[in-house]
Amino acid sequence: MDIRIKALLVHLLTATGAVFSLLALDAAVEREWSLMFLWLVVALFVDGIDGPLARRYDVKTNFPVYDGVLMDLIVDYLTYVFIPAYALFKSGMLPDWTGWLAVVAITYASVMYFSDTRMKTKDNSFAGFPACWNMLVLVLFALRPETWVVLITVLVLAVAMFLPLKFIHPTRTQRWRKLSLPIALLWTICAAWAAWTDFNTGSVAHGLLVVSSIYLLFVGIAQQLIQVRHKN
DSSP, X not given: OOHHHHHHHHHHHHHHHHHHHHHHHHHHHTXXXXXXXXXXHHHHHHXXXXXXXXXXXXXXXXXXXXXXXXXXXXXXXXXXXXXXXXXXXXXXXXXXXXXXXXXXXXXXXXXXXXXXXXXXXXXXXXXXXXOOHHHHHHHHHHHOOOHHHXXXXXXXXXXXXXXSOEEOOTTTOOTTHHHXXXXXXXXXXXXXHHHHTTSOTTOHHHHHHHHHHHHHHHHHHHHHHHHHXXXX
């Protein structure tokens, strides 16, 4: 197959994320949370494979008509930010003013973050929390913590988007990738299982979901601390 056709197919794969986001939004409006998250997990899986494929087939050179980076950002804002924020707002976990405060913080801060030219570090990690609200909100749906825990977590991570903290990209950050990539895959499987079982509490998947989430959230910061110690 011609390399240009392969590059075009990668663009078309990335664009399917918009369709999955629409299906997720439709489920969210109907308050079918499990179905919504299943569509978001599918979109997350596509997002995880289209990047390596884009680099393999060099889409910028072989099919530059479409801007894959821009396309990816549009889809990511829908699936990572907007729909999870809507779900959190309508879920009842944050009543009254707390819900408004959380969704305004998520959507507004994420627009600023997505347009920040400094969002990627030299090692292809993220500078600041990378607005992975889809992952956070799924874990919150699974655990159902107290209102104050949800609100504080959202506000802290919204601020963390603009702090000099590193968060890994599981497929692009080379350091510890042999560990990070399987854990990211484990998270995806556990997230899909939690949604499929309608967030049935007490399952092994819930425990693995929490453990893998903690790893993915803090491993980049751990890398920063270890690097600083080595320099000293």
